[in-house]
Amino acid sequence: MTLAPETTDLKVQLQLADSWFTVCDLSRLVPGRGVAALLPDGRQVALFRDRSGALFAIDNRDPFGGAAVLSRGLTGTHQGRPFVASPLLKQRFDLRTGECLDDETVRIATYEVRTA
Numbered sequence: 001m002t003l004a005p006e007t008t009d010l011k012v013q014l015q016l017a018d019s020w021f022t023v024c025d026l027s028r029l030v031p032g033r034g035v036a037a038l039l040p041d042g043r044q045v046a047l048f049r050d051r052s053g054a055l056f057a058i059d060n061r062d063p064f065g066g067a068a069v070l071s072r073g074l075t076g077t078h079q080g081r082p083f084v085a086s087p088l089l090k091q092r093f094d095l096r097t098g099e100c101l102d103d104e105t106v107r108i109a110t111y112e113v114r115t116a
Contacts, residue, residue: 012047014057015112016040023047026115029055034071034084036060045111046071048095050082056095057111062086064106 010026016039023037029049037045044060048071060068065088073084075095083092083101092101093108100106 010115012055013114013116014039014045015114020114020116022116023057032075034073034075036068036071044068044071046073046084047113048075048082048084050075050095054082055113055115056082057113058084058093058095058098059109061108062088062091063100063108064089064091070108 011022012024012026012029013020013022021040024035029035029047031049031051035047037047039045046058046060048056058070060070062069064086067088069087070084070093072087075084077083078092078101082095084095085092091103094101098108098110
């Protein structure tokens, strides 16, 4: 079965300080996969779209390994919490809160995200 490409003019935007920053077209986000984007200040963000259409944005840097790889991690849910597992050491990060599900002392930045 071949899926038709999504056609939409919607843009994905992140809340940065006091303004919204346009990151990409919504059609670039495939459910269950991450995409990395560069922010104006040089940081990287990992964007995710789950199968229900919910959008998440987190820091792309893995705090354990130091590499910007979280956008390439595997997504899933644990007790109703959506997460991404780092491709390096497999720690899981809650996509809503940034909390590490495997080490409660570690947390990554999250961003408010919307479509416009």
